[in-house]
Amino acid sequence: MKLDFSVAVHSLLYLEEKSPEKVTSSKLADLMSINAVVIRNTLSLLHKKGYIKGTVGKNGGYILSQSFDDINVGDLYDLTIPPILSYARFITGDTDNHSIKDKAMAANMSESLTDLFTLADDHYREFYHQFTMMDLKRDLKHHGYFKALAEKKA
Amino acid sequence: MKLDFSVAVHSLLYLEEKSPEKVTSSKLADLMSINAVVIRNTLSLLHKKGYIKGTVGKNGGYILSQSFDDINVGDLYDLTIPPILSYARFITGDTDNHSIKDKAMAANMSESLTDLFTLADDHYREFYHQFTMMDLKRDLKHHGYFKALAEKKA
Known part of the structure:
Protein backbone atom coordinates (compact mmCIF):
# COMPACT_ATOMS: atom_id res chain seq x y z
CA MET A 1 0.00 0.00 0.00
CA LYS A 2 1.36 3.35 -1.10
CA LEU A 3 -0.18 4.89 2.02
CA ASP A 4 2.34 3.13 4.29
CA PHE A 5 5.15 4.63 2.26
CA SER A 6 3.58 8.11 2.48
CA VAL A 7 3.24 7.73 6.25
CA ALA A 8 6.93 6.81 6.54
CA VAL A 9 8.01 9.77 4.41
CA HIS A 10 5.70 12.21 6.18
CA SER A 11 6.88 11.03 9.61
CA LEU A 12 10.54 11.45 8.70
CA LEU A 13 9.96 14.90 7.19
CA TYR A 14 8.14 16.02 10.31
CA LEU A 15 10.75 14.59 12.71
CA GLU A 16 13.46 16.30 10.71
CA GLU A 17 11.66 19.63 10.83
CA LYS A 18 11.07 19.37 14.58
CA SER A 19 14.55 18.04 15.40
CA PRO A 20 15.87 17.87 18.13
CA GLU A 21 12.35 18.03 19.60
CA LYS A 22 10.69 14.67 20.37
CA VAL A 23 7.45 13.87 18.52
CA THR A 24 4.84 11.39 19.77
CA SER A 25 3.06 8.87 17.56
CA SER A 26 -0.28 10.44 18.48
CA LYS A 27 0.99 13.82 17.28
CA LEU A 28 1.96 12.18 13.96
CA ALA A 29 -1.41 10.42 13.73
CA ASP A 30 -3.17 13.73 14.24
CA LEU A 31 -0.88 15.50 11.75
CA MET A 32 -1.62 12.98 9.00
CA SER A 33 -5.26 12.31 9.96
CA ILE A 34 -4.42 8.63 9.92
CA ASN A 35 -5.38 5.91 12.36
CA ALA A 36 -2.81 5.68 15.18
CA VAL A 37 -2.38 1.92 14.64
CA VAL A 38 -1.19 2.48 11.05
CA ILE A 39 1.21 5.17 12.27
CA ARG A 40 2.62 2.96 15.04
CA ASN A 41 3.19 0.03 12.65
CA THR A 42 5.16 2.26 10.32
CA LEU A 43 7.11 3.92 13.15
CA SER A 44 7.96 0.46 14.45
CA LEU A 45 9.46 -0.44 11.05
CA ASP A 69 21.53 12.14 2.94
CA ASP A 70 21.82 8.60 4.32
CA ILE A 71 18.17 7.59 4.02
CA ASN A 72 17.47 6.01 0.64
CA VAL A 73 13.92 6.47 -0.69
CA GLY A 74 14.05 3.03 -2.36
CA ASP A 75 14.94 1.43 0.97
CA LEU A 76 11.88 3.10 2.51
CA TYR A 77 9.77 1.87 -0.38
CA ASP A 78 10.98 -1.73 0.00
CA LEU A 79 10.52 -1.53 3.78
CA THR A 80 6.93 -0.27 3.68
CA ILE A 81 5.81 -2.01 0.46
CA PRO A 82 7.62 -5.37 0.31
CA PRO A 83 7.68 -7.05 -3.10
CA ILE A 84 4.96 -9.71 -3.10
CA LEU A 85 3.69 -10.96 -6.40
CA SER A 86 0.14 -12.18 -6.09
CA TYR A 87 0.12 -15.02 -8.59
CA ALA A 88 -3.58 -15.75 -8.37
CA ARG A 89 -4.28 -12.34 -9.83
CA PHE A 90 -3.07 -12.97 -13.32
CA ILE A 91 -3.32 -16.69 -13.95
CA THR A 92 -5.53 -17.51 -16.90
CA GLY A 93 -6.52 -21.07 -17.71
CA ASP A 94 -6.71 -23.88 -15.22
CA THR A 95 -5.17 -27.28 -15.54
CA ASP A 96 -8.36 -29.30 -15.98
CA ASN A 97 -10.77 -29.88 -18.85
CA HIS A 98 -8.35 -28.75 -21.52
CA SER A 99 -6.11 -30.42 -24.06
CA ILE A 100 -2.52 -31.15 -23.09
CA LYS A 101 -1.33 -28.50 -25.51
CA ASP A 102 -3.66 -25.83 -24.10
CA LYS A 103 -2.70 -26.71 -20.54
CA ALA A 104 0.96 -26.44 -21.47
CA MET A 105 0.39 -22.99 -22.97
CA ALA A 106 -1.38 -21.80 -19.80
CA ALA A 107 1.37 -23.19 -17.55
CA ASN A 108 4.13 -21.71 -19.69
CA MET A 109 2.35 -18.38 -19.79
CA SER A 110 2.09 -18.27 -16.01
CA GLU A 111 5.80 -18.94 -15.75
CA SER A 112 6.76 -16.32 -18.36
CA LEU A 113 4.46 -13.65 -16.94
CA THR A 114 5.73 -14.34 -13.42
CA ASP A 115 9.25 -13.63 -14.67
CA LEU A 116 8.11 -10.60 -16.64
CA PHE A 117 6.19 -9.05 -13.71
CA THR A 118 8.98 -9.82 -11.23
CA LEU A 119 11.63 -8.23 -13.43
CA ALA A 120 9.38 -5.23 -14.10
CA ASP A 121 8.87 -4.79 -10.35
CA ASP A 122 12.65 -4.89 -9.76
CA HIS A 123 13.03 -2.26 -12.47
CA TYR A 124 10.30 -0.18 -10.81
CA ARG A 125 11.99 -0.29 -7.42
CA GLU A 126 15.34 0.74 -8.91
CA PHE A 127 13.71 4.04 -9.78
CA TYR A 128 13.14 4.90 -6.11
CA HIS A 129 16.63 3.79 -5.15
CA GLN A 130 18.07 6.72 -7.11
CA PHE A 131 16.91 9.14 -4.44
CA THR A 132 17.61 10.00 -0.82
CA MET A 133 15.29 11.78 1.61
CA MET A 134 17.43 14.85 0.93
CA ASP A 135 16.31 14.73 -2.73
CA LEU A 136 12.72 14.38 -1.61
CA LYS A 137 13.09 17.39 0.68
CA ARG A 138 14.55 19.32 -2.27
CA ASP A 139 11.55 18.47 -4.40
CA LEU A 140 9.24 19.52 -1.58
CA LYS A 141 10.86 22.94 -1.48
CA HIS A 142 11.21 23.32 -5.21
CA HIS A 143 8.71 21.16 -7.08
CA GLY A 144 10.05 19.83 -10.33
CA TYR A 145 13.37 18.55 -8.97
CA PHE A 146 12.37 14.90 -9.61
CA LYS A 147 10.97 15.75 -13.03
CA ALA A 148 14.13 17.58 -14.05
CA LEU A 149 16.30 14.65 -12.93
CA ALA A 150 14.15 12.18 -14.88
CA GLU A 151 14.28 14.36 -18.00
CA LYS A 152 18.03 14.68 -17.75
CA LYS A 153 18.37 10.89 -17.85
CA ALA A 154 15.91 10.41 -20.71
CA MET B 1 -5.70 -5.18 -13.29
CA LYS B 2 -2.90 -7.51 -14.33
CA LEU B 3 -5.55 -10.07 -15.27
CA ASP B 4 -6.72 -7.99 -18.26
CA PHE B 5 -3.16 -7.92 -19.54
CA SER B 6 -2.86 -11.71 -19.11
CA VAL B 7 -6.11 -12.21 -20.99
CA ALA B 8 -4.83 -10.08 -23.89
CA VAL B 9 -1.53 -11.97 -24.03
CA HIS B 10 -3.17 -15.39 -23.72
CA SER B 11 -5.70 -14.55 -26.46
CA LEU B 12 -3.00 -13.41 -28.86
CA LEU B 13 -0.84 -16.47 -28.18
CA TYR B 14 -3.78 -18.77 -28.81
CA LEU B 15 -4.88 -16.97 -31.99
CA GLU B 16 -1.32 -17.14 -33.26
CA GLU B 17 -1.10 -20.85 -32.55
CA LYS B 18 -4.44 -21.56 -34.27
CA SER B 19 -3.81 -19.23 -37.23
CA PRO B 20 -5.36 -19.13 -39.82
CA GLU B 21 -8.22 -20.85 -37.97
CA LYS B 22 -10.88 -18.53 -36.48
CA VAL B 23 -11.36 -18.63 -32.70
CA THR B 24 -14.55 -17.57 -30.93
CA SER B 25 -14.66 -15.51 -27.75
CA SER B 26 -16.47 -18.35 -25.97
CA LYS B 27 -13.64 -20.73 -26.89
CA LEU B 28 -11.15 -18.24 -25.39
CA ALA B 29 -13.32 -17.83 -22.28
CA ASP B 30 -13.37 -21.59 -21.82
CA LEU B 31 -9.63 -21.87 -22.48
CA MET B 32 -8.78 -19.33 -19.79
CA SER B 33 -11.60 -20.25 -17.39
CA ILE B 34 -12.50 -16.56 -17.32
CA ASN B 35 -15.90 -14.91 -17.51
CA ALA B 36 -16.88 -14.30 -21.15
CA VAL B 37 -17.62 -10.61 -20.46
CA VAL B 38 -14.02 -10.00 -19.36
CA ILE B 39 -12.79 -11.79 -22.48
CA ARG B 40 -15.05 -9.81 -24.79
CA ASN B 41 -13.99 -6.47 -23.28
CA THR B 42 -10.35 -7.32 -23.87
CA LEU B 43 -10.98 -8.67 -27.38
CA SER B 44 -12.84 -5.45 -28.16
CA LEU B 45 -9.75 -3.43 -27.15
CA ASP B 69 7.27 -8.90 -34.20
CA ASP B 70 5.05 -5.83 -34.58
CA ILE B 71 3.06 -6.19 -31.34
CA ASN B 72 4.78 -4.37 -28.49
CA VAL B 73 4.22 -5.83 -25.01
CA GLY B 74 4.33 -2.32 -23.48
CA ASP B 75 1.57 -1.17 -25.84
CA LEU B 76 -0.55 -4.13 -24.66
CA TYR B 77 0.21 -3.22 -21.06
CA ASP B 78 -0.81 0.43 -21.57
CA LEU B 79 -3.93 -0.66 -23.45
CA THR B 80 -5.18 -3.08 -20.83
CA ILE B 81 -3.87 -1.29 -17.72
CA PRO B 82 -4.07 2.45 -18.42
CA PRO B 83 -1.99 4.68 -16.14
CA ILE B 84 -4.32 6.10 -13.51
CA LEU B 85 -2.81 7.40 -10.32
CA SER B 86 -5.27 7.15 -7.47
CA TYR B 87 -4.33 10.20 -5.41
CA ALA B 88 -6.66 9.47 -2.52
CA ARG B 89 -4.63 6.39 -1.75
CA PHE B 90 -1.50 8.05 -0.52
CA ILE B 91 -2.49 11.46 0.76
CA THR B 92 -1.58 11.97 4.40
CA GLY B 93 -2.76 15.00 6.33
CA ASP B 94 -5.84 17.02 5.55
CA THR B 95 -6.03 20.76 5.20
CA ASP B 96 -8.02 21.49 8.35
CA ASN B 97 -7.21 21.67 12.05
CA HIS B 98 -3.48 22.03 11.52
CA SER B 99 -0.99 24.86 11.59
CA ILE B 100 -0.23 26.67 8.34
CA LYS B 101 3.24 25.15 8.33
CA ASP B 102 1.94 21.58 8.81
CA LYS B 103 -0.68 22.07 6.13
CA ALA B 104 1.97 23.34 3.74
CA MET B 105 4.13 20.28 4.42
CA ALA B 106 1.20 17.94 3.70
CA ALA B 107 0.30 19.79 0.49
CA ASN B 108 3.91 19.88 -0.69
CA MET B 109 4.32 16.21 0.11
CA SER B 110 1.25 15.29 -1.94
CA GLU B 111 2.67 17.22 -4.87
CA SER B 112 6.15 15.70 -4.60
CA LEU B 113 4.85 12.15 -4.14
CA THR B 114 2.49 12.57 -7.08
CA ASP B 115 5.49 13.47 -9.24
CA LEU B 116 7.57 10.66 -7.78
CA PHE B 117 4.88 7.99 -8.29
CA THR B 118 4.04 9.23 -11.79
CA LEU B 119 7.69 9.18 -12.90
CA ALA B 120 8.18 5.75 -11.29
CA ASP B 121 5.14 4.45 -13.19
CA ASP B 122 6.53 5.82 -16.49
CA HIS B 123 9.80 4.06 -15.69
CA TYR B 124 7.89 0.84 -14.92
CA ARG B 125 6.04 0.92 -18.23
CA GLU B 126 9.26 1.51 -20.18
CA PHE B 127 10.34 -1.93 -19.02
CA TYR B 128 7.49 -3.63 -20.90
CA HIS B 129 8.09 -1.52 -23.99
CA GLN B 130 11.42 -3.27 -24.52
CA PHE B 131 9.63 -6.43 -25.65
CA THR B 132 7.46 -7.66 -28.50
CA MET B 133 5.06 -10.60 -28.44
CA MET B 134 7.78 -12.50 -30.31
CA ASP B 135 10.04 -12.09 -27.25
CA LEU B 136 7.24 -13.30 -25.02
CA LYS B 137 6.74 -16.34 -27.24
CA ARG B 138 10.48 -16.99 -27.03
CA ASP B 139 10.34 -16.91 -23.23
CA LEU B 140 7.35 -19.25 -23.28
CA LYS B 141 9.34 -21.79 -25.27
CA HIS B 142 12.60 -21.29 -23.41
CA HIS B 143 12.02 -19.88 -19.96
CA GLY B 144 14.75 -17.55 -18.83
CA TYR B 145 14.86 -15.44 -21.98
CA PHE B 146 13.52 -12.36 -20.13
CA LYS B 147 15.81 -12.98 -17.18
CA ALA B 148 18.85 -13.31 -19.43
CA LEU B 149 17.99 -10.05 -21.22
CA ALA B 150 17.53 -8.21 -17.92
CA GLU B 151 20.84 -9.55 -16.60
CA LYS B 152 22.65 -8.51 -19.76
CA LYS B 153 21.49 -4.93 -19.24
CA ALA B 154 22.31 -4.84 -15.54
Missing part, protein backbone atom coordinates in the same frame (compact mmCIF):
# COMPACT_ATOMS: atom_id res chain seq x y z
CA LEU A 46 11.44 2.81 10.92
CA HIS A 47 12.63 2.21 14.47
CA LYS A 48 13.77 -1.36 13.74
CA LYS A 49 15.82 -0.15 10.79
CA GLY A 50 17.42 2.57 12.89
CA TYR A 51 16.01 5.56 11.03
CA ILE A 52 14.41 6.89 14.21
CA LYS A 53 15.02 6.59 17.94
CA GLY A 54 12.22 6.39 20.46
CA THR A 55 11.82 6.87 24.16
CA VAL A 56 8.77 5.77 26.10
CA GLY A 57 7.02 7.18 29.12
CA LYS A 58 6.43 10.78 30.13
CA ASN A 59 8.07 13.19 27.69
CA GLY A 60 8.63 10.22 25.39
CA GLY A 61 8.59 10.39 21.63
CA TYR A 62 10.61 9.87 18.50
CA ILE A 63 13.57 11.70 17.02
CA LEU A 64 15.32 11.23 13.69
CA SER A 65 18.56 9.26 14.06
CA GLN A 66 19.99 9.40 10.55
CA SER A 67 20.88 12.19 8.18
CA PHE A 68 18.53 12.68 5.22
CA LEU B 46 -7.48 -5.65 -29.24
CA HIS B 47 -9.87 -5.34 -32.16
CA LYS B 48 -10.03 -1.53 -31.93
CA LYS B 49 -6.25 -1.32 -32.03
CA GLY B 50 -6.08 -3.62 -35.05
CA TYR B 51 -4.24 -6.50 -33.41
CA ILE B 52 -7.05 -8.90 -34.29
CA LYS B 53 -9.78 -9.11 -36.93
CA GLY B 54 -13.24 -10.45 -36.19
CA THR B 55 -16.18 -11.74 -38.13
CA VAL B 56 -19.63 -12.26 -36.67
CA GLY B 57 -22.37 -14.78 -37.37
CA LYS B 58 -22.13 -18.45 -38.14
CA ASN B 59 -18.49 -19.56 -38.49
CA GLY B 60 -17.50 -16.19 -37.02
CA GLY B 61 -14.52 -15.64 -34.79
CA TYR B 62 -11.23 -13.83 -34.42
CA ILE B 63 -7.91 -14.13 -36.20
CA LEU B 64 -4.59 -12.43 -35.52
CA SER B 65 -3.99 -9.53 -37.90
CA GLN B 66 -0.47 -8.45 -36.97
CA SER B 67 2.85 -10.20 -36.79
CA PHE B 68 4.17 -10.93 -33.30
Whole structure:
Protein backbone atom coordinates (compact mmCIF):
# COMPACT_ATOMS: atom_id res chain seq x y z
CA MET A 1 0.00 0.00 0.00
CA LYS A 2 1.36 3.35 -1.10
CA LEU A 3 -0.18 4.89 2.02
CA ASP A 4 2.34 3.13 4.29
CA PHE A 5 5.15 4.63 2.26
CA SER A 6 3.58 8.11 2.48
CA VAL A 7 3.24 7.73 6.25
CA ALA A 8 6.93 6.81 6.54
CA VAL A 9 8.01 9.77 4.41
CA HIS A 10 5.70 12.21 6.18
CA SER A 11 6.88 11.03 9.61
CA LEU A 12 10.54 11.45 8.70
CA LEU A 13 9.96 14.90 7.19
CA TYR A 14 8.14 16.02 10.31
CA LEU A 15 10.75 14.59 12.71
CA GLU A 16 13.46 16.30 10.71
CA GLU A 17 11.66 19.63 10.83
CA LYS A 18 11.07 19.37 14.58
CA SER A 19 14.55 18.04 15.40
CA PRO A 20 15.87 17.87 18.13
CA GLU A 21 12.35 18.03 19.60
CA LYS A 22 10.69 14.67 20.37
CA VAL A 23 7.45 13.87 18.52
CA THR A 24 4.84 11.39 19.77
CA SER A 25 3.06 8.87 17.56
CA SER A 26 -0.28 10.44 18.48
CA LYS A 27 0.99 13.82 17.28
CA LEU A 28 1.96 12.18 13.96
CA ALA A 29 -1.41 10.42 13.73
CA ASP A 30 -3.17 13.73 14.24
CA LEU A 31 -0.88 15.50 11.75
CA MET A 32 -1.62 12.98 9.00
CA SER A 33 -5.26 12.31 9.96
CA ILE A 34 -4.42 8.63 9.92
CA ASN A 35 -5.38 5.91 12.36
CA ALA A 36 -2.81 5.68 15.18
CA VAL A 37 -2.38 1.92 14.64
CA VAL A 38 -1.19 2.48 11.05
CA ILE A 39 1.21 5.17 12.27
CA ARG A 40 2.62 2.96 15.04
CA ASN A 41 3.19 0.03 12.65
CA THR A 42 5.16 2.26 10.32
CA LEU A 43 7.11 3.92 13.15
CA SER A 44 7.96 0.46 14.45
CA LEU A 45 9.46 -0.44 11.05
CA LEU A 46 11.44 2.81 10.92
CA HIS A 47 12.63 2.21 14.47
CA LYS A 48 13.77 -1.36 13.74
CA LYS A 49 15.82 -0.15 10.79
CA GLY A 50 17.42 2.57 12.89
CA TYR A 51 16.01 5.56 11.03
CA ILE A 52 14.41 6.89 14.21
CA LYS A 53 15.02 6.59 17.94
CA GLY A 54 12.22 6.39 20.46
CA THR A 55 11.82 6.87 24.16
CA VAL A 56 8.77 5.77 26.10
CA GLY A 57 7.02 7.18 29.12
CA LYS A 58 6.43 10.78 30.13
CA ASN A 59 8.07 13.19 27.69
CA GLY A 60 8.63 10.22 25.39
CA GLY A 61 8.59 10.39 21.63
CA TYR A 62 10.61 9.87 18.50
CA ILE A 63 13.57 11.70 17.02
CA LEU A 64 15.32 11.23 13.69
CA SER A 65 18.56 9.26 14.06
CA GLN A 66 19.99 9.40 10.55
CA SER A 67 20.88 12.19 8.18
CA PHE A 68 18.53 12.68 5.22
CA ASP A 69 21.53 12.14 2.94
CA ASP A 70 21.82 8.60 4.32
CA ILE A 71 18.17 7.59 4.02
CA ASN A 72 17.47 6.01 0.64
CA VAL A 73 13.92 6.47 -0.69
CA GLY A 74 14.05 3.03 -2.36
CA ASP A 75 14.94 1.43 0.97
CA LEU A 76 11.88 3.10 2.51
CA TYR A 77 9.77 1.87 -0.38
CA ASP A 78 10.98 -1.73 0.00
CA LEU A 79 10.52 -1.53 3.78
CA THR A 80 6.93 -0.27 3.68
CA ILE A 81 5.81 -2.01 0.46
CA PRO A 82 7.62 -5.37 0.31
CA PRO A 83 7.68 -7.05 -3.10
CA ILE A 84 4.96 -9.71 -3.10
CA LEU A 85 3.69 -10.96 -6.40
CA SER A 86 0.14 -12.18 -6.09
CA TYR A 87 0.12 -15.02 -8.59
CA ALA A 88 -3.58 -15.75 -8.37
CA ARG A 89 -4.28 -12.34 -9.83
CA PHE A 90 -3.07 -12.97 -13.32
CA ILE A 91 -3.32 -16.69 -13.95
CA THR A 92 -5.53 -17.51 -16.90
CA GLY A 93 -6.52 -21.07 -17.71
CA ASP A 94 -6.71 -23.88 -15.22
CA THR A 95 -5.17 -27.28 -15.54
CA ASP A 96 -8.36 -29.30 -15.98
CA ASN A 97 -10.77 -29.88 -18.85
CA HIS A 98 -8.35 -28.75 -21.52
CA SER A 99 -6.11 -30.42 -24.06
CA ILE A 100 -2.52 -31.15 -23.09
CA LYS A 101 -1.33 -28.50 -25.51
CA ASP A 102 -3.66 -25.83 -24.10
CA LYS A 103 -2.70 -26.71 -20.54
CA ALA A 104 0.96 -26.44 -21.47
CA MET A 105 0.39 -22.99 -22.97
CA ALA A 106 -1.38 -21.80 -19.80
CA ALA A 107 1.37 -23.19 -17.55
CA ASN A 108 4.13 -21.71 -19.69
CA MET A 109 2.35 -18.38 -19.79
CA SER A 110 2.09 -18.27 -16.01
CA GLU A 111 5.80 -18.94 -15.75
CA SER A 112 6.76 -16.32 -18.36
CA LEU A 113 4.46 -13.65 -16.94
CA THR A 114 5.73 -14.34 -13.42
CA ASP A 115 9.25 -13.63 -14.67
CA LEU A 116 8.11 -10.60 -16.64
CA PHE A 117 6.19 -9.05 -13.71
CA THR A 118 8.98 -9.82 -11.23
CA LEU A 119 11.63 -8.23 -13.43
CA ALA A 120 9.38 -5.23 -14.10
CA ASP A 121 8.87 -4.79 -10.35
CA ASP A 122 12.65 -4.89 -9.76
CA HIS A 123 13.03 -2.26 -12.47
CA TYR A 124 10.30 -0.18 -10.81
CA ARG A 125 11.99 -0.29 -7.42
CA GLU A 126 15.34 0.74 -8.91
CA PHE A 127 13.71 4.04 -9.78
CA TYR A 128 13.14 4.90 -6.11
CA HIS A 129 16.63 3.79 -5.15
CA GLN A 130 18.07 6.72 -7.11
CA PHE A 131 16.91 9.14 -4.44
CA THR A 132 17.61 10.00 -0.82
CA MET A 133 15.29 11.78 1.61
CA MET A 134 17.43 14.85 0.93
CA ASP A 135 16.31 14.73 -2.73
CA LEU A 136 12.72 14.38 -1.61
CA LYS A 137 13.09 17.39 0.68
CA ARG A 138 14.55 19.32 -2.27
CA ASP A 139 11.55 18.47 -4.40
CA LEU A 140 9.24 19.52 -1.58
CA LYS A 141 10.86 22.94 -1.48
CA HIS A 142 11.21 23.32 -5.21
CA HIS A 143 8.71 21.16 -7.08
CA GLY A 144 10.05 19.83 -10.33
CA TYR A 145 13.37 18.55 -8.97
CA PHE A 146 12.37 14.90 -9.61
CA LYS A 147 10.97 15.75 -13.03
CA ALA A 148 14.13 17.58 -14.05
CA LEU A 149 16.30 14.65 -12.93
CA ALA A 150 14.15 12.18 -14.88
CA GLU A 151 14.28 14.36 -18.00
CA LYS A 152 18.03 14.68 -17.75
CA LYS A 153 18.37 10.89 -17.85
CA ALA A 154 15.91 10.41 -20.71
CA MET B 1 -5.70 -5.18 -13.29
CA LYS B 2 -2.90 -7.51 -14.33
CA LEU B 3 -5.55 -10.07 -15.27
CA ASP B 4 -6.72 -7.99 -18.26
CA PHE B 5 -3.16 -7.92 -19.54
CA SER B 6 -2.86 -11.71 -19.11
CA VAL B 7 -6.11 -12.21 -20.99
CA ALA B 8 -4.83 -10.08 -23.89
CA VAL B 9 -1.53 -11.97 -24.03
CA HIS B 10 -3.17 -15.39 -23.72
CA SER B 11 -5.70 -14.55 -26.46
CA LEU B 12 -3.00 -13.41 -28.86
CA LEU B 13 -0.84 -16.47 -28.18
CA TYR B 14 -3.78 -18.77 -28.81
CA LEU B 15 -4.88 -16.97 -31.99
CA GLU B 16 -1.32 -17.14 -33.26
CA GLU B 17 -1.10 -20.85 -32.55
CA LYS B 18 -4.44 -21.56 -34.27
CA SER B 19 -3.81 -19.23 -37.23
CA PRO B 20 -5.36 -19.13 -39.82
CA GLU B 21 -8.22 -20.85 -37.97
CA LYS B 22 -10.88 -18.53 -36.48
CA VAL B 23 -11.36 -18.63 -32.70
CA THR B 24 -14.55 -17.57 -30.93
CA SER B 25 -14.66 -15.51 -27.75
CA SER B 26 -16.47 -18.35 -25.97
CA LYS B 27 -13.64 -20.73 -26.89
CA LEU B 28 -11.15 -18.24 -25.39
CA ALA B 29 -13.32 -17.83 -22.28
CA ASP B 30 -13.37 -21.59 -21.82
CA LEU B 31 -9.63 -21.87 -22.48
CA MET B 32 -8.78 -19.33 -19.79
CA SER B 33 -11.60 -20.25 -17.39
CA ILE B 34 -12.50 -16.56 -17.32
CA ASN B 35 -15.90 -14.91 -17.51
CA ALA B 36 -16.88 -14.30 -21.15
CA VAL B 37 -17.62 -10.61 -20.46
CA VAL B 38 -14.02 -10.00 -19.36
CA ILE B 39 -12.79 -11.79 -22.48
CA ARG B 40 -15.05 -9.81 -24.79
CA ASN B 41 -13.99 -6.47 -23.28
CA THR B 42 -10.35 -7.32 -23.87
CA LEU B 43 -10.98 -8.67 -27.38
CA SER B 44 -12.84 -5.45 -28.16
CA LEU B 45 -9.75 -3.43 -27.15
CA LEU B 46 -7.48 -5.65 -29.24
CA HIS B 47 -9.87 -5.34 -32.16
CA LYS B 48 -10.03 -1.53 -31.93
CA LYS B 49 -6.25 -1.32 -32.03
CA GLY B 50 -6.08 -3.62 -35.05
CA TYR B 51 -4.24 -6.50 -33.41
CA ILE B 52 -7.05 -8.90 -34.29
CA LYS B 53 -9.78 -9.11 -36.93
CA GLY B 54 -13.24 -10.45 -36.19
CA THR B 55 -16.18 -11.74 -38.13
CA VAL B 56 -19.63 -12.26 -36.67
CA GLY B 57 -22.37 -14.78 -37.37
CA LYS B 58 -22.13 -18.45 -38.14
CA ASN B 59 -18.49 -19.56 -38.49
CA GLY B 60 -17.50 -16.19 -37.02
CA GLY B 61 -14.52 -15.64 -34.79
CA TYR B 62 -11.23 -13.83 -34.42
CA ILE B 63 -7.91 -14.13 -36.20
CA LEU B 64 -4.59 -12.43 -35.52
CA SER B 65 -3.99 -9.53 -37.90
CA GLN B 66 -0.47 -8.45 -36.97
CA SER B 67 2.85 -10.20 -36.79
CA PHE B 68 4.17 -10.93 -33.30
CA ASP B 69 7.27 -8.90 -34.20
CA ASP B 70 5.05 -5.83 -34.58
CA ILE B 71 3.06 -6.19 -31.34
CA ASN B 72 4.78 -4.37 -28.49
CA VAL B 73 4.22 -5.83 -25.01
CA GLY B 74 4.33 -2.32 -23.48
CA ASP B 75 1.57 -1.17 -25.84
CA LEU B 76 -0.55 -4.13 -24.66
CA TYR B 77 0.21 -3.22 -21.06
CA ASP B 78 -0.81 0.43 -21.57
CA LEU B 79 -3.93 -0.66 -23.45
CA THR B 80 -5.18 -3.08 -20.83
CA ILE B 81 -3.87 -1.29 -17.72
CA PRO B 82 -4.07 2.45 -18.42
CA PRO B 83 -1.99 4.68 -16.14
CA ILE B 84 -4.32 6.10 -13.51
CA LEU B 85 -2.81 7.40 -10.32
CA SER B 86 -5.27 7.15 -7.47
CA TYR B 87 -4.33 10.20 -5.41
CA ALA B 88 -6.66 9.47 -2.52
CA ARG B 89 -4.63 6.39 -1.75
CA PHE B 90 -1.50 8.05 -0.52
CA ILE B 91 -2.49 11.46 0.76
CA THR B 92 -1.58 11.97 4.40
CA GLY B 93 -2.76 15.00 6.33
CA ASP B 94 -5.84 17.02 5.55
CA THR B 95 -6.03 20.76 5.20
CA ASP B 96 -8.02 21.49 8.35
CA ASN B 97 -7.21 21.67 12.05
CA HIS B 98 -3.48 22.03 11.52
CA SER B 99 -0.99 24.86 11.59
CA ILE B 100 -0.23 26.67 8.34
CA LYS B 101 3.24 25.15 8.33
CA ASP B 102 1.94 21.58 8.81
CA LYS B 103 -0.68 22.07 6.13
CA ALA B 104 1.97 23.34 3.74
CA MET B 105 4.13 20.28 4.42
CA ALA B 106 1.20 17.94 3.70
CA ALA B 107 0.30 19.79 0.49
CA ASN B 108 3.91 19.88 -0.69
CA MET B 109 4.32 16.21 0.11
CA SER B 110 1.25 15.29 -1.94
CA GLU B 111 2.67 17.22 -4.87
CA SER B 112 6.15 15.70 -4.60
CA LEU B 113 4.85 12.15 -4.14
CA THR B 114 2.49 12.57 -7.08
CA ASP B 115 5.49 13.47 -9.24
CA LEU B 116 7.57 10.66 -7.78
CA PHE B 117 4.88 7.99 -8.29
CA THR B 118 4.04 9.23 -11.79
CA LEU B 119 7.69 9.18 -12.90
CA ALA B 120 8.18 5.75 -11.29
CA ASP B 121 5.14 4.45 -13.19
CA ASP B 122 6.53 5.82 -16.49
CA HIS B 123 9.80 4.06 -15.69
CA TYR B 124 7.89 0.84 -14.92
CA ARG B 125 6.04 0.92 -18.23
CA GLU B 126 9.26 1.51 -20.18
CA PHE B 127 10.34 -1.93 -19.02
CA TYR B 128 7.49 -3.63 -20.90
CA HIS B 129 8.09 -1.52 -23.99
CA GLN B 130 11.42 -3.27 -24.52
CA PHE B 131 9.63 -6.43 -25.65
CA THR B 132 7.46 -7.66 -28.50
CA MET B 133 5.06 -10.60 -28.44
CA MET B 134 7.78 -12.50 -30.31
CA ASP B 135 10.04 -12.09 -27.25
CA LEU B 136 7.24 -13.30 -25.02
CA LYS B 137 6.74 -16.34 -27.24
CA ARG B 138 10.48 -16.99 -27.03
CA ASP B 139 10.34 -16.91 -23.23
CA LEU B 140 7.35 -19.25 -23.28
CA LYS B 141 9.34 -21.79 -25.27
CA HIS B 142 12.60 -21.29 -23.41
CA HIS B 143 12.02 -19.88 -19.96
CA GLY B 144 14.75 -17.55 -18.83
CA TYR B 145 14.86 -15.44 -21.98
CA PHE B 146 13.52 -12.36 -20.13
CA LYS B 147 15.81 -12.98 -17.18
CA ALA B 148 18.85 -13.31 -19.43
CA LEU B 149 17.99 -10.05 -21.22
CA ALA B 150 17.53 -8.21 -17.92
CA GLU B 151 20.84 -9.55 -16.60
CA LYS B 152 22.65 -8.51 -19.76
CA LYS B 153 21.49 -4.93 -19.24
CA ALA B 154 22.31 -4.84 -15.54
